[in-house]
Amino acid sequence: MEHIYQYTWIIPFLPLQVPLLIGAGLFFFPTATKNLRRIWAFSSISIWLLARSTYFYYVNLNYYFAILVLVYSDNYMSHDQGYLRFFAYMSFFNTSMLGLVTSSNLIQIYIFWELVGMCSYLLIGFWFTRPIAANACQKAFVTNRVGDFGLLLGILGLYWITGSFEFRDLFEIVNNLIKTNEVNSLFFILCAFLLFLGAVAKSAQFPLHVWLPDAMEGPTPISALIHAATMVAAGIFLVARLLPLFIVIPYIMYGISVIGIITVLLGATLALAQKDIKRSLAYSTMSQLGYMMLALGMGSYRVALFHLITHAYSKALLFLGSGSLIHSMETLVGYSPDKSQNMVLMGGLRKHVPITKIAFLIGTLSLSGIPPLACFWSKDEILNDSLVYSPIFAIIAYFTAGLTAFYMFRIYLLTFEGHFNFFLKNYSGKKSSSFSSISLWGKEELKSINPKFPLLNLLTINNKRKSFFFQKNYIKLMEI
Numbered sequence: 164m165e166h167i168y169q170y171t172w173i174i175p176f177l178p179l180q181v182p183l184l185i186g187a188g189l190f191f192f193p194t195a196t197k198n199l200r201r202i203w204a205f206s207s208i209s210i211w212l213l214a215r216s217t218y219f220y221y222v223n224l225n226y227y228f229a230i231l232v233l234v235y236s237d238n239y240m241s242h243d244q245g246y247l248r249f250f251a252y253m254s255f256f257n258t259s260m261l262g263l264v265t266s267s268n269l270i271q272i273y274i275f276w277e278l279v280g281m282c283s284y285l286l287i288g289f290w291f292t293r294p295i296a297a298n299a300c301q302k303a304f305v306t307n308r309v310g311d312f313g314l315l316l317g318i319l320g321l322y323w324i325t326g327s328f329e330f331r332d333l334f335e336i337v338n339n340l341i342k343t344n345e346v347n348s349l350f351f352i353l354c355a356f357l358l359f360l361g362a363v364a365k366s367a368q369f370p371l372h373v374w375l376p377d378a379m380e381g382p383t384p385i386s387a388l389i390h391a392a393t394m395v396a397a398g399i400f401l402v403a404r405l406l407p408l409f410i411v412i413p414y415i416m417y418g419i420s421v422i423g424i425i426t427v428l429l430g431a432t433l434a435l436a437q438k439d440i441k442r443s444l445a446y447s448t449m450s451q452l453g454y455m456m457l458a459l460g461m462g463s464y465r466v467a468l469f470h471l472i473t474h475a476y477s478k479a480l481l482f483l484g485s486g487s488l489i490h491s492m493e494t495l496v497g498y499s500p501d502k503s504q505n506m507v508l509m510g511g512l513r514k515h516v517p518i519t520k521i522a523f524l525i526g527t528l529s530l531s532g533i534p535p536l537a538c539f540w541s542k543d544e545i546l547n548d549s550l551v552y553s554p555i556f557a558i559i560a561y562f563t564a565g566l567t568a569f570y571m572f573r574i575y576l577l578t579f580e581g582h583f584n585f586f587l588k589n590y591s592g593k594k595s596s597s598f599s600s601i602s603l604w605g606k607e608e609l610k611s612i613n614p615k616f617p618l619l620n621l622l623t624i625n626n627k628r629k630s631f632f633f634q635k636n637y638i639k640l641m642e643i
Contacts, residue, residue, distance in 0.1 A: 229257045229388065235483055236384040239490070245289060249382065252289070256282035260393050264400060268328040269318045272401070276314065276361070279394055280307050286389060287381040299377035306374040310364020317357030321408075324351065334407045341411055355415045358405060366398025366452045369426045375449055376433075379441040380500075383486030386441060391448050391478040396471050399455045406464055420460025424556050426453030431566040435573070439504045440485045443574050447530070448478055450563065457560065458545045461552045470541035477529040477538050484523040488578060491516060506577040513579040520579050527575045531568035 233253065240249050259278035266272040288300030322328060324346055325336040340346040362368070367375035378390050389395070402409065402419065409415050430450030437443040451474045458467035485504075491512070492503035502508060513520045529536035532543070542564060550557040 229253075232384050232388040232479070232483075235387075235486075236382075239384055239486060240382065243382075249289065252282060252285050253384075253388070256286065256389065256394075260397070263397060267330060269321070269330075269333070270328045272404075273315060273318055276365070276397070276401075277311065279397060280304070280311065280365075283307075283378070283389055283394055286385045287378045289381050289385070293380070296380040299374075299380040303374040303378050306371055307364045310361045310371055313357040313364075314361025317354045317359075317361070320350070320354035320357065324354065330404070337408055338411065352412055352414060355409055355412055356418070359402065359409070359415065359419060362398035362401045362456075363422065364398070365401070366395050366456065367426075367449045368398070368422050368453065368456055369429055372426065372430070372449050376442045376445045379439070379445050383441070383482060383489060386445070387479045387482035387486070390445065391475065391482050393475075395448060395452060396455075396475065399452065399459070399467060399471055402456070402459050403464055403468060406459065406462075410462060416460050416462065418460070420457050420552070420556065423453045423455070423457030423460050424559050426450065427457060427563045428559055429453075431563045431570065434570045435566065438507050439500075440488065440506050440509075440574060440578065441482070441504055443506070443570065444478065444481055444485060447567070447570065448474075450567065451478070451530070454542065454545050454560070457556070458548065461548050463545065463548045466541065466544040466548060470538070470545060473537035473541045474530070477526045477536075480522055480526040481530070484519050484526065487516065487519040488512065488523075506574065508584050509578045510581040511579070511583040523575060523579070527571045531571050532564055533568075 233250070236249065236253065240246050243249065256279065259275050259282055262275035263272060263279060266275060284300050284304045287303050288296050290296045291300070318328070321333065321337075324340070325333055327333050327336060337346075337351075341351075364371040375390060375395070379386055381390075409419065427450050430446045430448075430453055434443050434446035434450065437446060451470070455467045455470050455474075458464075458470065488509065489500075489503045492509065493499075496502040496508075525536070529538045532539045534540075546557065546560055546564065549560045
């Protein structure tokens with residue numbers, strides 16, 4: 164297999180062709196490039212199919228998510244003027260992430276680590292004309308710079324101790340130095356802590372977690388790919404990759420587990436109080452990343468990566484489902500994230516978006532730890548290991564597992580069960596006297612309606628006029 168690993172460096176550069184070609188096309192042939200934008204999207208997917216040939220595990224995770232999210236994004240972003248820019252950023256991010264996970268030394272990891280952060284900055288601020296999105300991308304960038312500076316200092320410190328950046332040489336030299344007591348233990352602990360600081364920022368662990376909820380200002384496919392499955396898991400991947408280095412320092416391992424358990428509880432409690440569906444899922448992601456960090460701190464390497472995989476699929480499913488809901492709500496309320504993402508204004512959507520409802524329910528059941536779905540098995544292993552490691556950590560972990568089920572079903576019930584609340588209250592919470600008969604899945608009909616008039620009857624009226632959600636004629640939305 165060694166001759167195969169020698170050529171893994173080629174994999175990250177396959178998706179790089181797409182942003183380079185799009186950039187050159189927009190520079191030299193802007194009109195023709197924009198007219199052929201669907202072909203560029205198809206090229207992104209085709210390149211990813213080619214990149215599937217080698218490597219496994221985390222690379223496969225990036226591959227599968229990239230393919231599914233790119234297909235989803237083609238329709239989700241079809242109306243956006245930045246369609247080509249979006250696919251260029253996405254392909255460049257995928258290049259950076261593949262480079263990160265196929266790196267064999269700390270220098271390569273740091274280079275691709277910074278490129279991943281830059282792509283995250285560009286994608287969070289994709290709609291940079293909105294002040295909230297512009298502020299969110301700057302907040303994410305500055306917060307991650309704190310961790311990245313620590314990562315750089317840690318890499319330089321380890322090189323000063325060992326004289327090598329290669330992982331194999333690094334682990335062997337460190338073990339020999341510790342056995343012979345030829346290294347300053349305090350300085351070595353400081354270097355390991357600085358390396359861990361980079362993972363804390365990238366994986367939104369306490370206290371550098373503040374950027375992740377605001378990162379939801381980017382397009383929903385970005386939230387599904389970057390801030391649920393791949394980029395935030397890069398910190399977990401880094402700690403797992405350097406675990407042979409951390410495991411010889413008990414203080415660092417205990418610190419990792421403490422940070423993990425604090426993040427587990429903090430993320431779950433913050434998710435309970437959110438009205439924005441994407442922010443709720445973001446805090447949920449933060450909590451689940453805490454579980455992975457807790458497992459790594461306990462030395463459960465395989466369990467942490469197992470939960471990384473199972474959580475990534477479940478959470479990406481939930482984010483993509485929330486994107487479907489947001490698009491449906493925007494048909495009614497117009498482009499207003501404060502309204503279209505507010506779960507308080509939703510409700511009773513199970514009859515009108517049945518496929519989204521089934522997908523969202525499956526993701527909810529999995530993340531809540533309901534057997535036989537995937538997250539049950541990985542979370543169960545973490546809880547069992549925590550019981551052996553520390554009774555206090557086990558109590559917090561078990562309690563938070565219950566909170567996870569509570570806030571996930573809160574999201575599901577507020578969204579799909581009950582009655583559609585937008586016609587009962589306006590955004591300020593006051594009673595509305597008149598409403599616009601705009602179907603979530605049909606044409607616009609302006610008339611005065613009884614506030615108690617149910618959404619189902621409203622949809623029935625519009626359906627009799629043979630109006631459908633997928634018709635190509637876009638409607639002019641009324642500003643509410």
